[in-house]
Amino acid sequence: MPGNLIHFRRRVRSVKNIQQITRAMKLVAASKLKRAQDRIIAARPYANRMLSVLNSMARRIDPAQHPLLAQRDRERVMLVVVTGDRGLCGSFNSNIIRSAMNFIEDEAANRTLSLTLVGRRGVEWFKTRPWQVRHEFVNIMTRVDHRYAREIGKGIIDYFSASELDAVYLVYNEFKSVVRQDVILEPLLPIRRLEFEQESDTDPGVDYIYEQPPREMLDFLLPRHVETQIFRAMLESEAAEHGARMTAMDAATRNAKEMIDQLTLTMNRIRQASITTEIIEIVSGADALEG
Template sequence: MPSLKEVKTKISGVKKTSQITKAMNMVAAAKLRGAQEKMEAFRPYTSKFNEAMSNLSAGANPDQFPLMETREVKNVELVVVTSDRGLCGSFNANIIKQALRMMEAYEKEGKTVNFVCVGKKAHQALRKTGKVRKSYTAIMAHFQMFNAREIASDVADQFLKGACDKVEVLYSEFKSVASQRPVAKQMLPVQPIETEGETANKQSGDYIYEPSEEEIMDVLQPLYLNVVVYAAMLEVGAGEHAARMTAMDNATNACKDIVSNLTVVYNKARQAAVTNELMDIVGGAEALK
């Protein structure tokens, strides 16, 4: 049985750890509020942008736009978006696992796969594969639209040069504080966005655009890529704080359980020590007789 001092030291250490995890939980909750508001404010913009793209791209001729060029897929580029920091449970691990599964699936089809890592955790995990073409680390804490524009421009240049035939962005979609699900979305070639349900039924007739549809599409397509990347970064940013809040809450509860168990051990050790002392006293008294 461990000594009283050892158990007491462990209890003190676990209580200090509990204070740290509780503080991190509160910080993550405060950051989540801001990140979630930012993400939810951007979602209507994304929805409207997709609606505009659906109206324009539905009747567009893909041959007129280089970013819509469909060719035989030999090289695939995966833009993997994770956080820069850890201590958020399996949040980043789920994205990495999905990226590796997609890589294996494409390689079984005879395709070459490269990664563009957005976030330090993606770079650290995927660099072991030797397939990381470019990494953007230390930007997820305070990212802006210009960061998304830089990433989208780089990927688009690779596609236009023929270095890759298909580009997908992989990120964790924010469902709720308790649920974040890795999803993959095709970026390039830009596909005509199809509307379904009531929206599709309401659309009828031809639209007259000024300037021409071609001129508008030339401007909107690069912006569309920026929106896709930035929306993915916002989803990951909110999901990271939600996952960290949940992980720190679980860690705090685990610390309480450990302290409770150690307290029982401490009481047993103390009881055993008192019993031994009493036996020594009784034994000494008997020896004096």
């Protein structure tokens, strides 16, 4: 029996250690989440306005004016997968990978597919799989910086402009709230050409007056748009990751507590049982002597 007791004590101790770690991770994630949340909320208006300007622009001008507007048959498709660099954040990474795999299975049958991977989890998953990976970016999700977004964007734009790609999609976790992340899969290139829903008085669908030659203007605008959308996706993903980790670690801490309670209870029962047995032995021994 005492051996068994020691075994339980050890287990309680090790669960306690794990609990300490998960609790610390939860607190760290919570503090990082705050900062990431502020950043993404501040960055959203710019990305949204940029998108609305782009949409408004894309229906006014002739797509032949710029390579990034070219609508080609979707033969060669690229998917940009934004995952985290680290695990221990619940289903955060697996959701992204599942949704990426669904997309790939739908697309890959009759199209050429390539990937750009952001975040180590995605890189590790696709390492052993047969898809062509054009770019990999690891260890950048811990400190999301506009520089990286520019680099990723440049790679994509180069391929697209050179007509090596016909369409680019982006899949990432969107930060909805601390406890909720939604997987978003959205087209990045070519820039969608929205038709006017109705001809309104205030917004006739006529071409712009340009202050610069349109080509120059678009050269400036379109790459910036791609960068901004990638940057936003990265910030969304960062905030979502911390949120997911916080929730996962909170659950883990609670589970650990439950486990400790269970183990302590069993441990005490065993101890009590052995004490009872000993007392009975002593009492019956004493009885035997007296008798």
